[in-house]
Structure formats: structure tokens, C-alpha cells
Amino acid sequence: MEDSHFRTVQEVLEFFGTDPKNGLTSAQSKPIAKSNEEEEEEKKKKKNKKPNKMKQNKNGKNIELPPPPKTSWISLVIKQFQDMLVLILLGAAVISFVLSWLEEGKSYWETIVEPSVILLILICNAVVGVWQESSAEEAIE
Structure with a gap:
């Protein structure tokens, strides 16, 4: 049973x-x-x-498929900036720069500090993302 x-x-x-x-x-x-x-x-x-x-x-016998073409580093960088949260932060950096520029009594350096910090964080995020993706592709090979 x-x-x-x-x-x-x-x-x-x-x-x-x-x-x-x-x-x-x-x-x-x-x-x-x-x-x-x-x-x-x-x-x-x-x-x-x-x-x-x-x-x-x-x-027929099983064959090994050819490996996919390697992704260029430029496309990996572009891919990092296609995320919705990253786009929102880019928009926030632009708006912050425009509002600081329009405000009277601020020097040039005071105008670009806040947007520069946001952009620096986004660039660091993109570098880490590209590094991780390229490491993952190498591990697959």
C-alpha cells in the first residue's frame, strides 16, 4: 500500500x-x-x-551553450542610474542646486555643497554597484 x-x-x-x-x-x-x-x-x-x-x-549529445557576451562597464554604470530611488536623488540634487542658486546672499561654495554631497553619494553607490556586478559576472565564468 x-x-x-x-x-x-x-x-x-x-x-x-x-x-x-x-x-x-x-x-x-x-x-x-x-x-x-x-x-x-x-x-x-x-x-x-x-x-x-x-x-x-x-x-544528439548535450552541448555547452556559448557564454553570454560580457557587459561593458559603461552599460553597468548606466544601469546603476536607472533605479527609481537614484533618479529621485538626482532630481533632489538638481532642485537643491537650483534653490540654492536662486537664494540671495549665498556664496558659490555654499550653493554647491548640498547637491555635491548627494551626487558624491550617488557616484559612490554606482562604483560599488559596478564593482559587485563585474565580480558576479567573473564568478559565473
Whole structure:
């Protein structure tokens, strides 16, 4: 009974002709359980199994696919700036620069400090992202 896990307890007990207090006798359990020798024999068969020659003749041998072309570092950099959060931060840097420029009484350096910090963070983020992606591509090869 291979589907005993789907059956009720009573159905399983009736199938094996036993009761829940005594269980199966040794004679009843022998045909059910596989011996260690049978299990080892099955493992050897699976291990020594040869590929199906008919399938090879029909479909051909397995071939290795050519590796995908390497991604250029410029496209990796561009990819880093296509993220929505990065685009929002770029917009914030531009808006911050424009508002600082329009504000009277600020020197040139005071105007560019905040946008420069945002841009510096984004550039650092892009460098780390490109480095990680190129390392991942090399690991795949």
C-alpha cells in the first residue's frame, strides 16, 4: 500500500490485517520492508545507469551553450542610474542646486555643497554597484 498516508488508520490496519495494540508480526513486516541489500542494489543501478543511446541518436549529445557576451562597464554604470530611488536623488540634487542658486546672499561654495554631497553619494553607490556586478559576472565564468 503506497498511499497509506492518504488512508484512515482503520483502512491501513484492515489492509495489513493487524490491530493497533500488537502491530505487525515479523512475518507480516518482511514483505513490506526492503532489505538493506535491495536498497544498495537499487542505488548501484541508479549510479551505473548509462545514458539512453536512442535519445542521444535522435537528439544528439548535450552541448555547452556559448557564454553570454560580457557587459561593458559603461552599460553597468548606466544601469546603476536607472533605479527609481537614484533618479529621485538626482532630481533632489538638481532642485537643491537650483534653490540654492536662486537664494540671495549665498556664496558659490555654499550653493554647491548640498547637491555635491548627494551626487558624491550617488557616484559612490554606482562604483560599488559596478564593482559587485563585474565580480558576479567573473564568478559565473
